[in-house]
Every structure is written in C-alpha cells, then in structure tokens.
Amino acid sequence: MGPDHLGSYLAIAAALFTTGVLAVCTRRNAIGVLIGIELMLNAAALQFVAYGRFRAPLGDSIGQAAAVFVIVVAAAEAAVALALLFAVYRTLRDIDLERTRELAA
Amino acid sequence: MIPEWLSSAIVLIPLAAALLAAPLRSAGLAHALAATAMAAATALAVWLAWLIVPTGLSWQGPRLVWLDLGSWALSLGTMVDSQAAIMGVIVCLLATLVLIFNAWYMHDEPLAARFPWQFSFFAFAMLLVVFADNLFLAFVGWELVGLGSYLLIGFWYMKPAVADDPFYQRFKGVRARGVLEHCLSPAHAQLKAFIMNRIGDAGFLLGIGAFLAAGLAAGVRDPLQWSELQRLAAQGMPGSFLGLSGEDLLLLGCLGVFCGAIGKSAQFPLHPWLPDAMQGPTTASSIIHAATMVAAGVYLVARCYPLFPPEALLVVGIIGGFTCLLAATIASVQWDLKATLAYSTVSQLGLMFVGLSAGSEAYGREAGLGHLYAHAMSKCLLFLAAGAVIHAAGGVQDMGRLGGLARRMPLTAIVSLLAVAALIGTPFTTGFFSKDAVLSAALLHAEQRGGWTWLPFALACAGSLLTAFYMVRWWVRIFLGPERQPEITEHAHDPPGWAAAPLVVLALFTLWAPWTVREHGEAVATGHSHAQIAAFSLIGGLIVFAVLTYAPVVRLVSCAGKPRWWQRIFSEHAEQCGFAHGQPSCTVPCGVKTAAAFAPGLLLIPWLLGYVFDSWFAPHGPDPAAAAQYHAMAIAIGLMFTGAATGLIIYWWLPRLGVDTTGFLARHIYPLYNACANLWWIDRAWHALFARGLGEGLGRLSARLDLGDRTRLAALEGAAPWRPRDLASLDGAIDGLGRICARLGAGLAAWHDGRIGAYAALAVGIASLLVIMGVLW
Known part of the structure; x- marks a missing residue:
C-alpha cells in the first residue's frame, strides 16, 4: 500500500465508483444523482491515470489523454443534465425523483 | 442521348416543390413556387418526350434494388416509352396551368396557401405511376395518388354536410335529387373516395400477387418489372402456382389490375365517389378529372396492355361501355353544372376502356390513350371554365338559375364552347380524332371477333350520342338564353389577364395537339391525312344530319313557330295536333315520334356513307381496317350531329319559341327521367348496403354478442x-x-414504476452480474 502501488489507486477508484452507484440508486434529489454520476466518472478517470502511470511504458501519455477525455465528457454531461433538470423544474416545480415519476405534466 | 437523371428529375421536382411549399404561409409565394417547379418539370418532360417519342422505343432509366430476397428482388426505377413520355408532359403541363389559374381562383380563400403543396404532391404521385418501371412502384404511386386526392377533396374539410348548409339549401336546383344530403360534405366525400378506391385496390393487390406468383413460378429474378412480365406473357406464361396455370394467373392478374382501375377511374359499380369529389375546389376537380387521379386507371391498363388476354379485354370493354352509357344518362338530367361534368368524365372514361378493349390488332391501346389525352385537355378546360362561372355567380351552381352568361363572360364562353366541341367530337378538334379512333377500334374489333364484342361498341355509340346532347345542353343552359336570375349573374366577369391565360392555352390544345394526332395516326388505317379525314367527316356528317333531322326539325318548327313557306307542308299537322290553337304540348311527341321513325336510319345511313367513302376514296383499295375506320367515322359524326342538334333544339330553340321542353320531357318520360335524376339509385344502394346495412348491422350484431x-x-x-x-x-x-x-401486467408493472433510481440499480445490477459471469468463465 502507499502512493507507489497501483492497488491503492484502484481501491480509491472502486470506493468512489461504489459511492457513485449508491448515490445514483438511492438519492431522491436529482442533483444528488448527478453528483453520483460525476463520482463514477472521476473513478474511471482516476483508473486511467493510475494504469497509465504504473503499467504503460515511459513517455506514453494515452492514459492521461483518456482521463482528459473523461473530464470533458463529464463536463458536457453535466451541462446537458443540468439543462434537463432545469426544464423538469420549470414544468413540475420539483426535482424530487420520487415525485416526478409521471410522463405527463 | 437521354441523360440518366431526366425521368427521376421530372418525378422528384414536384415532390421537392411540395416539401418546400408546405411550410409557406403566404398563398402567393406558395403558388409561385409550385407553379415554377411544375413549369420546370414540364420543360424537362417536353425534352424527354422530344427525345423518346420519335424513336418509338422504351427507355429504361436508372434502377436500384430496394429489397433483395436472394432468389428474387424488388427494384425501384423508371421506364419511359412514348405513352409515358406524353402522359408526363400532360400531367406537368396541366398541373402548371391549373396552379396559375388557382392563384386567381382562390384569391380570397384563407386556406389557399395549403393548396399548392397538396397539389404538387398529387402531381408527384401521378408521375410516379406514369414513369414506374414495375408494378410495385406503380402501386406505391397509385396509393399516393389516392392520398393526394383525399387531401384535395377534403380541402374545405370543415364545411358542413349540404343538408346543414344554408347556402346550398337556398341555391340548390329545384330539381336536385338523388343526392344523400346528410352525407355530402368534403369530409364525407374524401372518405368515400378513399374507401371506394380501397375496394378497387384490394383487387389490384390480388392482381399483383398473381403476377408475382406467376413470375416466381417461372423463376424470374425481378418478377414485377413490366419488361419481365411482357417477356413472360410472350412466352405463354410458363410455370404454375397452387394448381393455377400460367394463363390463369395472367388472367387473374389482369382482372385484378382492372379492378384497381375500376376504383381509380370511377367505373361502375365504384363510380359514385367521383361525382361526390365535386365537394373539393373546382381547380382540384379539374386536375383529378383530367390528368391525375382518374387517368391513372386507364393509363395503368394501357401500361399492362401486352399482358391482357382477350377474355380480360372483353370484361374491360363491357364494364367500360356500360359505364359510358349509364353515366351519360345521368349526366343528361343533372342540374348542378359540376355534376354534369363529373358524370361526363365517368362516361368518357368508360369510352376510353371501350377503346382499350379493342386489343392491339385493332390499335386499341393507341385509341384509348389518345382519347385519354384529348379528354384531359378539354375536361381540364371545362372545369376551369366552370370554376370561373361559379366564381362569377357567387357560388351558385344550379343550371336552372344561370343563363345568358356569354354576354358577360365572352372569353369563358368561347373557350368552353371549344372544349365542348372537342369533347363531343366535332371535326377539326382533337376530340374528333380520339373519339373516332375509339369507335373505329371497337368496330374493327367487333367485326373481327363478333359475338359479345359488339356490346361495347353499341354501348359506346349510345354514350357518344348522349355526350353530344348533354354537353350542348350544359353550354346552352349556362351561356345562352335569358339571364334567369339577374341578381346572381349581374356582377359576372371573365377571369382577369394572367388568370385567363391557362384557359386560352388549353383552348388551343383542344383544337390541335401533337400527341392526339400521333396516336390517331397509328390507329388510322386509311392512309389519308388528318385534314382529309376531318373534311370527309364534316361533309358526311352534314349529310347524315340533314337526312336525319330534316323531317323532325321542320315538323317541330311548323308546330311551334310562325308558318313560313316551307312550313306549309306540315301546316295540316299543326291544325290536327292543336298547335295552331295555342296548345303547345304536342310539340315534343311529334318530334319524338318522327325521330323514332328515323332511328334505324341513324345507323343505316352512316353505314352506307362509310361504304361510299371506302369505295370512292380509299387509296389502298378495299381493306377491312380502312372500311371499319370509315364506318366508324361516319357513325361518330352522325351521332355527334344528332345529339348536338337535339340538345340545341330542346334547350335553345324551343324555349326561345316559348315551349317548356324541360318540364314537358320530365313529365312525359317520367320513369326514365326519375331513374336518371336519382343516379339509378346506385348511391343509395351503396349507402343502404354498406354504410347502413353492413356498418350498422355489424354494430348491432357485435352488440348482441357482447360477451x-x-x-x-x-x-x-x-x-x-x-x-x-x-x-x-x-x-x-x-x-x-x-x-x-x-x-402479468400487474407483476411487470413493478419494474416500470418510473423511479430512475430503480432503473439505475437494475442496470448496475445486470452489468455487475455480466461482469461477474465474465470473470468466472
């Protein structure tokens, strides 16, 4: 264990991912669900960087590039999701996922 | 060299115009766009015809495989022969002219902006039928034509049924009858057109199935191609299917195609939708009756022509001839000016089928198509003129209220007179050549085969006689005589400037059209030029007319008018029948009796005249085809003159002399008059049988079985x-x-409760399961 071992990074990533999944599956507030998704994405980015650091030959930056991609995708996803939530809020005056289960407004 | 893209471009330009014009809100812009596109398509179609017609060959355009099922395939493509090229020109040209006219006709119509795109779409669908190189694509176009007509007929979809329409109730003819008023509205009419066409299309689909089965049995790769089908028919249809031989399948397929044509081309018993389609705008009627909807049926039969065996052609001829006469009797007593034209179209379509039924040795295809082209021009013009009249009379369509419009609308009167002349077959018009070709083809066919093939010819002759009568009646009632209700017609005026241009162009085409003369040229076996034929006919017709009508006319006039020197011969009779004492009721019986005495002469004299023509003028010596041609010519012209003269006498001359011929006829031949005026109760029978009987009966039955x-x-x-x-x-x-x-539903509903969390958990759970399974294996 420690900063020089791949396993510790993977453990943290797994913990982050699990937290995210739990948040997505259990949170009632839609913002909370969004945060959970961000956690999962960041767990994936962390794995990319970790594998790139420990398993790739020196000077290979593909892992880091993938992580940057993940961050960009996360940003786009957040923008779209927030816009959707905004629209939902404007029609239903609520973003509680238990109370916004009907398709009809 | 024909560019590869040419035929596809002609088909797709109207579609593009429809798509572009659909979102436009400005009626003027939409009309301009659609008319420009249709004019461009017309130019291309003329180019295509220019390249193809002189060669007389058929040209296969680009083709792509749409559905490949291994052993056989369905492809989409175009095939253009002379007939298709000419038909394409006519469709595009008429669509352009009608759009131009419509821009004026609908100038104060709030919904006018939606007309151009529906109209362009309609033209696109028809062009698809015209140029398709296989039955499948033709069927697609066929159905789209049905959709286009549905849209246009229901253009004023919010109009109430005429039973609830105060304007209609106020201005309907006093003699209007036979109309089911509570089921006559644009919404009803569009449904009626659609459903009646579905009945025909069911047969059409069966026919396609029969062709498909025959083609597959013969192991053809693309069995619905025209060229493949023609090749198979020429080989005597090898292969059999379900115990049916190739010939049986061919007959079945042809009857199926004709069944579709019965629906589309409004033949008995599926004709009632066409007169009801008058509920649409008059401009839409003018294209439906001329170039697009009803032409599709005739055209398709002509396209499949090499496939038709003689038995199928006999069915075509008998149904066509019967419809021709039936619709003509109905048209003769209609008082709605559009209804007369509508039944006239039904009758003329029947005549086209009679022409087609003559078979290829008698030039039946050329005759039928030639009449289709000639009729398209004159009927389109008649409907545009009718639109101008209705517009001028503020929406009144009753011929009992109109009259004397020739003074107020001289241009409309002249062009519609030309159209009437062409429709009844006056020499030196296109209609003369085409009707002559139809009758001569039918006559030649009957002489060759005998038996039942005389029936279509006889029915077509009777129909032609009545055509001349009711078209003259139509024109006289509207344009001559006194202004019967001046408050309706006092503001009447011709269409202004550019809106009158389509009328003039069409009028020129009723006088001369290259395609009709060409088709006739193929049908004529005499070797004379067209001018010679027309001149012979005119002279012969005048002789026939003089001999046939001299006695009745003189007799009538001696009864009704002031005696002149040549009337003294009959003055005795005038004394006897009481006419001289102011009791004019004898007039018509005298005429009718005399005419009846001459009726055998009506056929005998043209016959003799035909032999005279044949023996004196025939450049190639005696020849059955040429003789039939001459006989038919003399018969056609005799019928035309007799019918037209009867119409003029009954509706123009005698009323001028103060005799109420209309009322008289209606009283004295009441049963016949009543049957015709009630449309022979066919509409009512359909309604009782299907709308009420089958519909309500099924409803009641299902209510009784309500489990x-x-x-x-x-x-x-x-x-x-x-x-x-x-x-x-x-x-x-x-x-x-x-x-x-x-x-089951209740159980599964738990999985679809709308909670995103539950969905996510499910997704994660399944994904994890898959991962675990992947790791374990």
Missing part, C-alpha cells in the same frame, strides 16, 4: 337455449385470458 355484458347475457340465456353453454365456455376462455394478462 362481457352480464345482463344482456342473461337475457340471451333466457331467449335462446343453445346460447348459454356456448357463451359460458367462450366467456370463460376470454375472461381467463383477460385475467392472465392483467396479472
């Missing part, structure tokens, strides 16, 4: 001893099925 209704069930159990057990078992089965479905 879920316990009280009704109990009543039934009491009433009929055999029912309870029967129903209980059925009941149990159906209820059980329902319960199973409900339980």
